Amino acid sequence: xxxxxxxxxxxxxxxxxxxxxxxxxxxxxxxxxxxxxxxxxxxxxxxxxxxxxxxxxxxxxxxxxxxxxxxxxxxxxxxxxxxxxxxxxxxxxxxxxxxxxxxxxxxxxxxxxxxxxxxxxxxxxxxxxxxxxxxxxxxxxxxxxxxxxxxxxxxxxxxxxxxxxxxxxxxxxxxxxxxxxxxxxxxxxxxxxxxxxxxxxxxxxxxxxxxxxxxxxxxxxxxxxxxxxxxxxxxxxxxxxxxxxxxxx
Numbered sequence: 578x579x580x581x582x583x584x585x586x587x588x589x590x591x592x593x594x595x596x597x598x599x600x601x602x603x604x605x606x607x608x609x610x611x612x613x614x615x616x617x618x619x620x621x622x623x624x625x626x627x628x629x630x631x632x633x634x635x636x637x638x639x640x641x642x643x644x645x646x647x648x649x650x651x652x653x654x655x656x657x658x659x660x661x662x663x664x665x666x667x668x669x670x671x672x673x674x675x676x677x678x679x680x681x682x683x684x685x686x687x688x689x690x691x692x693x694x695x696x697x698x699x700x701x702x703x704x705x706x707x708x709x710x711x712x713x714x715x716x717x718x719x720x721x722x723x724x725x726x727x728x729x730x731x732x733x734x735x736x737x738x739x740x741x742x743x744x745x746x747x748x749x750x751x752x753x754x755x756x757x758x759x760x761x762x763x764x765x766x767x768x769x770x771x772x773x774x775x776x777x778x779x780x781x782x783x784x785x786x787x788x789x790x791x792x793x794x795x796x797x798x799x800x801x802x803x804x805x806x807x808x809x810x811x812x813x814x815x816x817x818x819x820x821x822x823x824x825x826x
Contacts, residue, residue: 593813595654597805601709602657604798608716609665615715616667629674629737634711636673637666638704646697653758655751659701662708675707678741682748686756686775689768695759702751706806710744713798723791723800739793743803746787749779750806780807787811 605612615631640663641647650659683703687696718731753776760773787809791800805812 593816631715634715635667641701643697645694649698659705662705675744678744679703679707679748686772699752703748706748707744717796720796723797747806784809
Protein backbone atom coordinates (compact mmCIF):
# COMPACT_ATOMS: atom_id res chain seq x y z
CA UNK A 578 0.00 0.00 0.00
CA UNK A 579 1.62 3.31 -1.04
CA UNK A 580 2.43 5.78 1.67
CA UNK A 581 0.32 8.91 1.97
CA UNK A 582 1.96 11.99 0.50
CA UNK A 583 3.58 14.18 3.15
CA UNK A 584 1.81 17.32 4.23
CA UNK A 585 3.57 20.45 2.98
CA UNK A 586 5.56 22.28 5.61
CA UNK A 587 3.78 25.38 6.95
CA UNK A 588 4.93 28.70 5.58
CA UNK A 589 6.51 31.25 7.90
CA UNK A 590 3.27 33.23 7.77
CA UNK A 591 1.24 30.16 8.77
CA UNK A 592 3.66 29.45 11.60
CA UNK A 593 3.25 32.97 12.93
CA UNK A 594 -0.52 32.57 12.72
CA UNK A 595 -0.31 29.35 14.76
CA UNK A 596 1.97 31.11 17.24
CA UNK A 597 -0.57 33.91 17.66
CA UNK A 598 -3.38 31.37 18.17
CA UNK A 599 -1.37 29.62 20.84
CA UNK A 600 -0.51 32.87 22.56
CA UNK A 601 -4.16 33.84 22.93
CA UNK A 602 -4.99 30.43 24.40
CA UNK A 603 -2.01 30.62 26.75
CA UNK A 604 -3.03 34.05 27.99
CA UNK A 605 -6.55 32.85 28.65
CA UNK A 606 -5.25 29.82 30.56
CA UNK A 607 -2.92 31.99 32.63
CA UNK A 608 -5.66 34.42 33.57
CA UNK A 609 -8.70 32.19 33.98
CA UNK A 610 -8.76 32.71 37.78
CA UNK A 611 -8.82 36.50 37.32
CA UNK A 612 -11.50 36.22 34.63
CA UNK A 613 -13.65 33.99 36.83
CA UNK A 614 -13.23 36.35 39.76
CA UNK A 615 -14.18 39.30 37.59
CA UNK A 616 -17.32 37.62 36.30
CA UNK A 617 -18.64 35.92 39.44
CA UNK A 618 -22.10 36.73 40.73
CA UNK A 619 -20.53 39.04 43.31
CA UNK A 620 -18.36 40.98 40.89
CA UNK A 621 -20.24 40.66 37.61
CA UNK A 622 -21.95 43.98 38.22
CA UNK A 623 -18.66 45.83 38.51
CA UNK A 624 -18.01 48.13 35.57
CA UNK A 625 -14.63 46.84 34.44
CA UNK A 626 -15.28 48.49 31.07
CA UNK A 627 -17.09 51.77 30.58
CA UNK A 628 -20.81 51.25 29.94
CA UNK A 629 -20.82 47.48 30.51
CA UNK A 630 -20.38 44.78 33.16
CA UNK A 631 -17.76 42.04 33.03
CA UNK A 632 -20.35 39.29 33.29
CA UNK A 633 -22.13 40.44 30.14
CA UNK A 634 -18.91 41.00 28.20
CA UNK A 635 -17.90 37.38 28.78
CA UNK A 636 -21.37 35.93 28.13
CA UNK A 637 -21.22 32.39 26.78
CA UNK A 638 -21.96 32.12 23.03
CA UNK A 639 -24.16 29.35 21.69
CA UNK A 640 -22.38 26.03 21.22
CA UNK A 641 -21.78 24.79 17.67
CA UNK A 642 -23.96 21.70 17.21
CA UNK A 643 -23.56 21.10 13.45
CA UNK A 644 -21.03 18.25 13.09
CA UNK A 645 -20.03 19.25 9.55
CA UNK A 646 -19.52 22.86 10.59
CA UNK A 647 -17.50 21.64 13.58
CA UNK A 648 -15.29 19.66 11.21
CA UNK A 649 -14.79 22.77 9.06
CA UNK A 650 -13.83 24.86 12.10
CA UNK A 651 -11.41 22.14 13.20
CA UNK A 652 -9.88 21.89 9.73
CA UNK A 653 -9.26 25.65 9.79
CA UNK A 654 -7.41 25.23 13.14
CA UNK A 655 -10.02 27.24 15.04
CA UNK A 656 -11.39 24.56 17.38
CA UNK A 657 -9.91 26.11 20.53
CA UNK A 658 -11.14 29.50 19.38
CA UNK A 659 -14.74 28.24 19.37
CA UNK A 660 -14.65 25.70 22.20
CA UNK A 661 -13.04 27.77 24.95
CA UNK A 662 -15.73 30.48 24.95
CA UNK A 663 -18.49 27.88 25.38
CA UNK A 664 -16.48 26.26 28.17
CA UNK A 665 -15.52 29.39 30.09
CA UNK A 666 -18.20 31.91 29.14
CA UNK A 667 -20.49 33.18 31.87
CA UNK A 668 -24.03 31.76 31.76
CA UNK A 669 -25.80 35.11 31.97
CA UNK A 670 -29.38 35.72 30.91
CA UNK A 671 -28.52 38.43 28.38
CA UNK A 672 -26.28 38.15 25.34
CA UNK A 673 -23.00 39.98 25.08
CA UNK A 674 -23.30 43.63 23.99
CA UNK A 675 -20.62 42.78 21.46
CA UNK A 676 -22.54 39.89 19.87
CA UNK A 677 -24.48 42.09 17.44
CA UNK A 678 -21.24 43.33 15.87
CA UNK A 679 -20.17 39.75 15.18
CA UNK A 680 -23.58 39.07 13.65
CA UNK A 681 -23.20 42.11 11.40
CA UNK A 682 -19.88 40.79 10.08
CA UNK A 683 -21.44 37.41 9.40
CA UNK A 684 -24.38 39.01 7.55
CA UNK A 685 -22.09 41.26 5.51
CA UNK A 686 -19.79 38.49 4.35
CA UNK A 687 -22.34 35.73 3.78
CA UNK A 688 -24.89 37.68 1.77
CA UNK A 689 -26.06 35.26 -0.91
CA UNK A 690 -24.24 32.22 0.52
CA UNK A 691 -26.61 29.24 0.81
CA UNK A 692 -24.17 26.65 2.20
CA UNK A 693 -25.57 26.11 5.71
CA UNK A 694 -22.45 24.31 6.93
CA UNK A 695 -20.27 27.25 5.95
CA UNK A 696 -22.73 29.71 7.44
CA UNK A 697 -22.76 27.83 10.76
CA UNK A 698 -18.95 27.74 10.87
CA UNK A 699 -18.60 31.46 10.17
CA UNK A 700 -21.34 32.23 12.70
CA UNK A 701 -19.49 30.21 15.34
CA UNK A 702 -16.07 31.84 14.85
CA UNK A 703 -17.65 35.29 14.67
CA UNK A 704 -19.58 34.79 17.92
CA UNK A 705 -16.42 33.44 19.54
CA UNK A 706 -14.58 36.58 18.39
CA UNK A 707 -16.98 38.71 20.42
CA UNK A 708 -16.31 36.54 23.45
CA UNK A 709 -12.51 36.72 23.19
CA UNK A 710 -12.58 40.50 22.93
CA UNK A 711 -15.06 40.72 25.81
CA UNK A 712 -13.13 38.31 28.02
CA UNK A 713 -9.82 40.12 27.55
CA UNK A 714 -11.60 43.44 28.05
CA UNK A 715 -12.99 42.19 31.37
CA UNK A 716 -9.44 41.78 32.69
CA UNK A 717 -7.98 44.72 30.75
CA UNK A 718 -7.32 46.71 33.93
CA UNK A 719 -5.03 43.90 35.13
CA UNK A 720 -2.78 44.15 32.07
CA UNK A 721 -0.05 46.40 30.72
CA UNK A 722 0.18 48.92 27.91
CA UNK A 723 1.18 47.19 24.68
CA UNK A 724 4.09 49.53 23.92
CA UNK A 725 5.27 50.88 27.27
CA UNK A 726 4.57 47.65 29.23
CA UNK A 727 3.46 49.80 32.16
CA UNK A 728 0.39 48.76 34.19
CA UNK A 729 -2.98 49.92 32.89
CA UNK A 730 -4.57 52.44 35.24
CA UNK A 731 -7.74 51.11 36.85
CA UNK A 732 -9.70 54.20 35.78
CA UNK A 733 -8.33 54.09 32.22
CA UNK A 734 -11.45 52.59 30.69
CA UNK A 735 -12.20 51.65 27.12
CA UNK A 736 -15.49 52.48 25.45
CA UNK A 737 -18.00 49.95 24.20
CA UNK A 738 -17.71 51.44 20.70
CA UNK A 739 -13.96 50.74 20.72
CA UNK A 740 -14.59 47.14 21.74
CA UNK A 741 -17.17 46.78 18.98
CA UNK A 742 -14.60 48.03 16.47
CA UNK A 743 -12.19 45.43 17.84
CA UNK A 744 -14.77 42.65 17.47
CA UNK A 745 -15.37 43.66 13.87
CA UNK A 746 -11.68 43.25 13.05
CA UNK A 747 -11.30 39.93 14.86
CA UNK A 748 -14.50 38.48 13.39
CA UNK A 749 -13.41 39.52 9.90
CA UNK A 750 -10.13 37.70 10.39
CA UNK A 751 -11.53 34.45 11.72
CA UNK A 752 -14.33 34.38 9.15
CA UNK A 753 -11.77 34.91 6.39
CA UNK A 754 -9.79 31.92 7.66
CA UNK A 755 -12.89 29.72 7.36
CA UNK A 756 -13.58 31.01 3.85
CA UNK A 757 -9.97 30.51 2.74
CA UNK A 758 -9.91 26.92 3.95
CA UNK A 759 -13.26 26.19 2.29
CA UNK A 760 -12.09 27.58 -1.05
CA UNK A 761 -8.70 25.89 -0.91
CA UNK A 762 -10.33 22.52 -0.45
CA UNK A 763 -12.50 22.36 -3.50
CA UNK A 764 -15.35 24.83 -3.25
CA UNK A 765 -16.18 26.50 -6.55
CA UNK A 766 -19.27 28.28 -5.26
CA UNK A 767 -19.25 31.79 -6.72
CA UNK A 768 -21.14 33.14 -3.71
CA UNK A 769 -18.38 31.88 -1.41
CA UNK A 770 -15.74 33.44 -3.64
CA UNK A 771 -17.59 36.76 -3.40
CA UNK A 772 -17.76 36.36 0.38
CA UNK A 773 -14.00 35.95 0.49
CA UNK A 774 -13.53 39.00 -1.74
CA UNK A 775 -15.73 41.01 0.61
CA UNK A 776 -13.63 39.88 3.58
CA UNK A 777 -10.42 40.96 1.84
CA UNK A 778 -11.93 44.29 0.81
CA UNK A 779 -13.20 45.00 4.32
CA UNK A 780 -9.73 44.25 5.65
CA UNK A 781 -8.16 46.73 3.25
CA UNK A 782 -10.71 49.39 4.19
CA UNK A 783 -10.12 48.69 7.89
CA UNK A 784 -6.32 48.84 7.83
CA UNK A 785 -5.81 52.63 7.90
CA UNK A 786 -7.73 52.88 11.17
CA UNK A 787 -5.99 49.99 12.92
CA UNK A 788 -3.11 51.93 14.55
CA UNK A 789 -5.57 54.34 16.19
CA UNK A 790 -7.80 51.45 17.30
CA UNK A 791 -4.84 49.65 18.87
CA UNK A 792 -3.94 52.78 20.82
CA UNK A 793 -7.51 53.12 22.05
CA UNK A 794 -7.43 49.51 23.25
CA UNK A 795 -4.04 50.09 24.84
CA UNK A 796 -3.71 46.81 26.74
CA UNK A 797 -1.29 44.15 25.46
CA UNK A 798 -3.61 41.14 25.27
CA UNK A 799 -6.34 43.07 23.46
CA UNK A 800 -3.89 44.71 21.08
CA UNK A 801 -2.27 41.40 20.12
CA UNK A 802 -5.68 39.77 19.71
CA UNK A 803 -6.77 42.45 17.26
CA UNK A 804 -3.55 43.14 15.38
CA UNK A 805 -2.89 39.47 14.57
CA UNK A 806 -6.42 38.80 13.31
CA UNK A 807 -6.50 40.16 9.76
CA UNK A 808 -3.82 40.39 7.07
CA UNK A 809 -2.24 43.86 7.21
CA UNK A 810 1.27 45.25 7.16
CA UNK A 811 1.58 45.30 10.96
CA UNK A 812 0.10 41.88 11.66
CA UNK A 813 3.23 39.98 12.66
CA UNK A 814 5.62 42.88 13.08
CA UNK A 815 6.68 41.71 16.55
CA UNK A 816 7.47 38.24 15.32
CA UNK A 817 9.36 39.47 12.26
CA UNK A 818 11.38 41.83 14.44
CA UNK A 819 12.23 39.13 16.96
CA UNK A 820 10.29 40.70 19.82
CA UNK A 821 7.45 38.23 20.19
CA UNK A 822 4.60 39.24 22.42
CA UNK A 823 4.15 37.08 25.48
CA UNK A 824 7.40 37.98 27.16
CA UNK A 825 5.48 39.79 29.89
CA UNK A 826 3.69 36.58 30.93
